[in-house]
Amino acid sequence: MGSLKLTGIRKSFGAVDVLKGIDLEVADGEFVIFVGPSGCGKSTLLRIIAGLEDASDGRVEIDGRDVSAVPPAKRGIAMVFQTYALYPHLTVRDNMALGLKQAGAAKDTIASQIEMASAMLSLEEYLQRRPAELSGGQRQRVAIGRAIVRDPELFLFDEPLSNLDAALRVNTRLEIARLHREIRSTMVYVTHDQVEAMTLADRIVVLNGGIIEQVGSPMELYNKPANRFVAGFIGSPQMNFLEAERAGEPGCASVGVRPEHFSVSRDGGRWSGEAVHVEHLGADTILYLDSKEVGTLTARLFGEHAFTAGDTLHVTPLEGQLYRFDADGRTLF
Amino acid sequence: MAFSRARRNLIAELGAHAILLTFTVIALFPVLLVLINSLKTKKAIFRAPLAPPDAETFDLIGYATVLAQGNFPFYFWNSLFVTLGSLFLVLLLGAMAAFALSEYRFPFNRFVALYMALGIMVPIRLGTVGILNLMVATGLVNTHWALILVYTAQGLPLSIFILSEFMAVVSKDLKAAGRIDGLSEYAIFFRLVLPLVRPAMATVAVFTMIPIWNDLWFPLILAPAEETKTLTLGAQVFVGQFVSNWNAILAAMALAIIPVLILYLIFSRQLIRGITAGAVK
Numbered sequence A: 001m002g003s004l005k006l007t008g009i010r011k012s013f014g015a016v017d018v019l020k021g022i023d024l025e026v027a028d029g030e031f032v033i034f035v036g037p038s039g040c041g042k043s044t045l046l047r048i049i050a051g052l053e054d055a056s057d058g059r060v061e062i063d064g065r066d067v068s069a070v071p072p073a074k075r076g077i078a079m080v081f082q083t084y085a086l087y088p089h090l091t092v093r094d095n096m097a098l099g100l101k102q103a104g105a106a107k108d109t110i111a112s113q114i115e116m117a118s119a120m121l122s123l124e125e126y127l128q129r130r131p132a133e134l135s136g137g138q139r140q141r142v143a144i145g146r147a148i149v150r151d152p153e154l155f156l157f158d159e160p161l162s163n164l165d166a167a168l169r170v171n172t173r174l175e176i177a178r179l180h181r182e183i184r185s186t187m188v189y190v191t192h193d194q195v196e197a198m199t200l201a202d203r204i205v206v207l208n209g210g211i212i213e214q215v216g217s218p219m220e221l222y223n224k225p226a227n228r229f230v231a232g233f234i235g236s237p238q239m240n241f242l243e244a245e246r247a248g249e250p251g252c253a254s255v256g257v258r259p260e261h262f263s264v265s266r267d268g269g270r271w272s273g274e275a276v277h278v279e280h281l282g283a284d285t286i287l288y289l290d291s292k293e294v295g296t297l298t299a300r301l302f303g304e305h306a307f308t309a310g311d312t313l314h315v316t317p318l319e320g321q322l323y324r325f326d327a328d329g330r331t332l333f
Numbered sequence B: 001m002a003f004s005r006a007r008r009n010l011i012a013e014l015g016a017h018a019i020l021l022t023f024t025v026i027a028l029f030p031v032l033l034v035l036i037n038s039l040k041t042k043k044a045i046f047r048a049p050l051a052p053p054d055a056e057t058f059d060l061i062g063y064a065t066v067l068a069q070g071n072f073p074f075y076f077w078n079s080l081f082v083t084l085g086s087l088f089l090v091l092l093l094g095a096m097a098a099f100a101l102s103e104y105r106f107p108f109n110r111f112v113a114l115y116m117a118l119g120i121m122v123p124i125r126l127g128t129v130g131i132l133n134l135m136v137a138t139g140l141v142n143t144h145w146a147l148i149l150v151y152t153a154q155g156l157p158l159s160i161f162i163l164s165e166f167m168a169v170v171s172k173d174l175k176a177a178g179r180i181d182g183l184s185e186y187a188i189f190f191r192l193v194l195p196l197v198r199p200a201m202a203t204v205a206v207f208t209m210i211p212i213w214n215d216l217w218f219p220l221i222l223a224p225a226e227e228t229k230t231l232t233l234g235a236q237v238f239v240g241q242f243v244s245n246w247n248a249i250l251a252a253m254a255l256a257i258i259p260v261l262i263l264y265l266i267f268s269r270q271l272i273r274g275i276t277a278g279a280v281k
């Protein structure tokens, strides 16, 4: 019903190539997340899928139909924006109704759709208010409601949580996850936040510099990153990258170890260094080591540990948790 | 808001008010002079131009002359029609051009924008002869349209320039949301974008309106006929080479302030409403 297929999508703004050939298939009902650093072309790709921007080259198919010449309103999509983009002069109800009204839906269909969406998002009390009278979190729920009301085959989200504060972000994230479980529509979601990507996605698409670096489930990306970029982008704190020669690892250009994949001891280990900073977070302890052999290392230990800055510590990567990269940054398995 | 900052010191505040008040007085003084002298006898105007009218010098002869002139209400209407007509076209066409220039990518977009903006620096009066020839050729001389077309051309460059700056900052997402909801480009322009740039529209309206209302040059050249005479041109009958009817001139000027004042009040209300109308975020 709501499958999506991108073939050879390219986009240039003047002389700048923003997207350099994107191929991707999204199955019906799948939750796919585009992640990547700011400015890598995520929003542009989403706007091309929505029909808000023309691709310089390539095909967009929604539900098996080439939509390259179809205007946004007729693509069976709905979109939620970072800035909410509610119509300031309309009430919450009219904001939600506008799309259906424009499509010529019957009055009672509109009413029942709004009722369904506002019940799902607990917006009933606010239907008569204007956007200016709502908090940020409420506005984003209205924006999501406006998308649901249209009953689209494909939901597009462009960093919907970025303008919310931390607590609201978690709540709204859970709400979007629940929404996907309940309505089972295909969702394409853009974020630069890897935690959102890891927690929501069926599959993650890692974009960088206008190309797809890797596509896979969150755990595939975590456990089998295709290259150094993905290895560094997924996981927090970031993976440690060491020069192979200094780390004493033959047959590759660099090696990587995730902070959580170190065992730390005072007595001995593969690399040693002085703790320059220790963060005690209760659930975790994060150590920043300065090692003469390999440079700066970050290690993350579970639970509380009595290390303090100035301690000399030894770290050893856990068995099978050392990633090896060739000179081009590709992972060697 | 800056004034309510708790530690703002009193002297600075008084100073600011003093400067603003001085400026207000300087700006309003000529207007006040016109008003008080329009209510005085001719002798009193010359004997004591700064004195307010008293029982002895009070005289409505100026207003009586102006209104008895017969055609004055008609001149009023001409001025109003030309001003409002030009204003409507300047705002509508200016906003539409600004929207197109800031919203759509097309070849020579930048060049067209620059070309439009150049008009700000070129006085339209330089083209008077050409314009007159054009109006004669098209038979528009002595019609309201001659003036409206010229004033529209005169007002458009600034209008496009200011409005496209404002349109460029209207949320891209809002327009995208409208397109996804199936609004036409016209609906997006009229229903989403225009209300958000209302303060800018009001500013442009004020800037555009006043030179048109006050203009003497083009009415004199393009539409001097009795039935298209504007107020400023009509008032010239009281200006003679040797004797001027100052009562009538001052009364006509005082009356001419009223319509612009009303328009100004309307626009400034829009301006404030636009600012307080909680936009996108």
Ligand SMILES: Nc1ncnc2c1ncn2[C@@H]1O[C@H](COP(=O)(O)OP(=O)(O)O)[C@@H](O)[C@H]1O
Residues within 6 Å of the ligand: A013, A018, A036, A037, A038, A039, A040, A041, A042, A043, A044, A045
């Ligand atoms: N309308 C535009 N004109 C010119 N450049 C643009 C336009 N839209 C986006 N870009 C450029 O394309 C690149 C990708 O933008 P975007 O897709 O918004 O990135 P992301 O959403 O990943 O942060 C950026 O470098 C941006 O400057």
Ligand SMILES: [Mg+2]
Residues within 6 Å of the ligand: A042, A043, A044, A159
């Ligand atoms: Mg973006």
